[in-house]
Amino acid sequence: MASIKNNINQIREKIDFCAKKSNRDPQEITLIAVTKTMPVYAMKEAVDCQIIDLGENKVQEIQNKFDSFGPEIKWHLIGHLQTNKVKYIIDKVIMIHSVDSQRLAFKINEEAKKYGKVQDILIQVNIAMEDTKFGIGAEDVELFIREIAPYSNIRIRGLMTVAPFVENPEDNRVVFKKMKQIIVDINLKNIDNVHMDALSMGMTNDYEIAIEEGATLVRVGTAIFGHRNYL
Numbered sequence: 001m002a003s004i005k006n007n008i009n010q011i012r013e014k015i016d017f018c019a020k021k022s023n024r025d026p027q028e029i030t031l032i033a034v035t036k037t038m039p040v041y042a043m044k045e046a047v048d049c050q051i052i053d054l055g056e057n058k059v060q061e062i063q064n065k066f067d068s069f070g071p072e073i074k075w076h077l078i079g080h081l082q083t084n085k086v087k088y089i090i091d092k093v094i095m096i097h098s099v100d101s102q103r104l105a106f107k108i109n110e111e112a113k114k115y116g117k118v119q120d121i122l123i124q125v126n127i128a129m130e131d132t133k134f135g136i137g138a139e140d141v142e143l144f145i146r147e148i149a150p151y152s153n154i155r156i157r158g159l160m161t162v163a164p165f166v167e168n169p170e171d172n173r174v175v176f177k178k179m180k181q182i183i184v185d186i187n188l189k190n191i192d193n194v195h196m197d198a199l200s201m202g203m204t205n206d207y208e209i210a211i212e213e214g215a216t217l218v219r220v221g222t223a224i225f226g227h228r229n230y231l
């Protein structure tokens with residue numbers, strides 16, 4: 001059986017390879033271990049391999065697991081976030097990847113202010129416009145950013161997307177290219193307070209392609225921990 005350690009080593013090699021292949025510095029790519037449904041002991045195995053970025057998609061799971069880990073761990077909220085739950089994680093997460101409404105951005109700003117932090121966020125983009133997915137449409141990103149850029153306790157660091165599930169990961173290359181182009185285009189507009197350098201895209205199935213197209217944060221679960229059992 002493949003071990004978590006072997007899996008992580010293999011993924012790191014692939015990240016390195018894909019970065020170099022596309023003339024990128026592997027250092028600018030962060031591997032986020034997606035630990036949803038995984039028990040703390042499995043997560044600790046990953047942490048023992050110098051993984052410090054952990055991704056969870058539920059507020060409740062971060063709350064449950066948080067105290068089992070030290071302050072060196074960087075928690076990423078990668079799933080849909082309800083406004084009434086922001087207060088439970090504002091003191092815990094380094095990055096919220098799933099901001100997709102003005103109401104949510106407003107709430108994060110308020111809670112961050114109360115807590116005395118500036119919260120790094122990403123805008124979730126539903127690039128393929130699948131109605132099963134959260135996120136805002138590509139054509140609405142600029143307006144959305146202009147709306148929330150004045151909020152002083154959030155910092156818009158970049159964009160995130162969950163690409164469609166495809167048999168052949170090459171099919172998502174066009175999705176990743178579009179994401180990168182949106183960032184380039186918006187940075188050119190010099191919106192006050194906005195300079196985006198983070199691109200959260202690529203999962204087990206397609207992270208190699210995502211890196212070739214500019215991902216700086218890849219969110220990988222299954223390739224590290226194996227298949228999840230949803231009970």
Ligand SMILES: *Cc1c(COP(=O)(O)O)cnc(C)c1O
Binds near residue numbers: 079203
């Ligand atoms: C579960 C999840 C992942 C990881 O998916 P894998 O295919 O297991 O790598 C990445 N991003 C989000 C938002 C997720 O919910």
